[in-house]
Amino acid sequence: MKRNLFITLAGLLASIGLQAQQPLTHTQHGQLRTVVNPAASLMHLGGEVSVIGRRQWVGIEGAPTVFWGSGHLGFGGIRATAGLNIRHESLAVEKLTEASAFFAKSVRISESEYLGLSMNAGFSYLDGRFSQLDPMDPAFREDIRETDALVGFGVMLYRPDRYYVGLSLPRLMLGNLGLTGDSRYQFTNSYHLTAGALFPLGTDFQFRPSLLVTYSESLRPQAEVSAMFFVKEVFGIGVNVRSYGELAGMAQFNFGGFGLGYSYQFNPGNQPLNRRINNTTHEIGLSYRFGRDMGLL
Structure with missing residues (x-):
């Protein structure tokens, strides 16, 4: 049963071109x-705590599930x-x-602009229980338990x-986590470019791309790309579009001081896998900002 589950998930990954499964983004x-980017914490010097959960392929046991936490x-x-960033991700077995701790520092470069730098260090732990799939099949008998140190950096204007x-x-990555064995994860360095802005539209409306x-x-x-429209900084609605064809509606x-977000993502080009399994993804986020810094950006 579990072996068939892993084979099914492996086939799904292959069908959408994710032979090497990197950690998911939200x-x-x-x-x-x-x-x-931990340097983004400098935009909220009062402090912030946030958590977000993401579940893909609703209806299939063992589908990708990710939880992020940051404070x-x-x-x-x-x-x-x-602060501290934590992520836990699961895929089948x-x-x-x-987990990584970070420190960030900003310097003023003009009357209203700042340049922030961050450094982070921590560890990654990969646990693959392949022996649970089929104890009689030699191809799935070797479990994977690997730990590796990681460091990182960020810069933000x-x-x-x-x-x-x-x-x-x-x-x-400072080692070869996931580069050997039967793991679907093959970790190499991943770079992120982020950008955003906030535009007031009169006194009661805001636009945040x-x-x-x-x-x-x-x-x-x-x-x-995401685009959110807000009313009185209280309620926002928008869309997210990914280059692989996925669309998401967000609220x-x-x-x-609390922020509660939800997104429903799907790929209009993919057909449902069967009556119980579809290509939708649900995502829920909750954050709390301390102090008086409660802006949308």
């Missing part, structure tokens, strides 16, 4: 940026932040856990409450 990157504290006197542009390498471009040595570059509520 569609709500315009709101939760620190997990992609940081600010030191306004020196315009610096320190494989599980990946990552920003103007508070107006715009930001950033480049990050959050995972510079954002961009995320991901490049990896083992995968085709992926680009995605966000802001209340009392």
